[in-house]
Amino acid sequence: MNAAAGLELAGLDLADIPGRIQSEVERAIQRSIKGVEYFSASGPSLGSTPKDILHARGTLNLYHYRPVEDEIYRVPILIVMATTNRGYILDMVPGQSFIEFLLKRGYDVYMLDWSAPKPEEKSLRMEDYVLDFIPDCVRRVQQDSGETDITVIGYCFGGVLSLLYGSIFADGPMKNLICFTTPVDFREMKLFQNFADRRYFDVDRLIESVGNVPPEMILSSFEMLRPASRAAGQVQLWENIWNDEFVKSYRMFDRWATDTLPLAGEYFRDITKDLMWDNKLYNGTMSVGGRPADIANIKVPILHAVAEHDHIVPYDAARHLIAKVGSQDKEEVMLKGGHVSLVAGANAIRRLWPKLDSWLGGRSI
């Protein structure tokens, strides 16, 4: 058998080889050109949907996004962002922005986003977030919108804060609650549990040493869940650096993922002891500032969106939410994707956003 016949047998069409070589050479050239561009140019501008700052106080920022439709739903939305990350994951670039999607579907959107807590804010506790920051923002949204009812959307730990808020302020004004990938059973966050093993993890000493938990530590703990993924992502970037769309998307998500926020020391201590160690949210024994916060008190319509391949909040940690809330009108929807791709990117545009709109529209009138 000659070499040509061998190649044909191996599934390679000889007629394709020159074209294939040419294509690979072109890509190699493009990689060199685009590689230089990559390091010399900044990434796309993120979080650019027009908005006004309604209120800013320390770590708290309350934004109001300018409505774009002539007619909007009666009930405004307050998005509560996770305290570890920036809110622009929900407002990447036009066409890939959850906020823009909501505005175009006629919702009035507010966001409670976080800045890095300052060293003097290390004494912020869970009660500051749940009994002060969220109620304060809710009041301001009511005042600005002129409406009493509010839909709250919480992403990841923003979902936990929203659950705690909803369970304490069960008589209103929250009308609907939507949680994205929100953990309830913290025993099931296996690796985080191991990192925070109470036999070896001295949270008191850590907080005493560092004040606020540095963002590098938060980022490392996230990256340790998939230690090879950063390196593999860079290999993928190099392979696809000729592809502008790929590079744009990579830069957006990479920038967001590494733009981690520090956590206020006392707040981190509360999370570690009450949630990671004592699993109080799951056990129904959680209290915030001395007020019982049992999620069974929540009676409003609730939608919980979880991701099939979420490595940060595994399904086993999130699945009890719907069973434990006291609502009659409740739904869990599991969608393909991971912790981030559930809410942003092509996957979210196709799956989560339309689902959310069809669920929320009728409940926003």
Place this chain on the structure above:
Amino acid sequence: MADKSNDPVAIWQTMVGEMEKGFNSFANQAMASPEFSKVVNQVGSASAGAQKQLGELMEKYLVSMNLPSRAQMIGMAERLQSIEGQLNEIKVLLRQMNAVSGMTQDSVATAPKPPRTKRPTTPPPSGEPK
């Protein structure tokens, strides 16, 4: 047409993907052990302590060099942030006053709010008021 299973680029990409999965899985198993937690927390604790001492030393050094310390810079940033916050409050108040008085200096800010009368195109869910 070349078979994708024999395409060297596709093979390479699959291999990278599989290696990533394999390494992540192996590392996750290793990280789930109590020994790992013990070592990581010992290292983390030592590093946090060292970081604190270094910070204190640096603070003293900056004072001796008559340079602003981190705490002073943070204080300045705090004051700027407080001023920024107050400006935002004033901006919101001005916008509200403009809206009430019907002034149209800033067409976006003073644009009348859209009516809250929108209805979904799909029927409301069962159990909700129609």
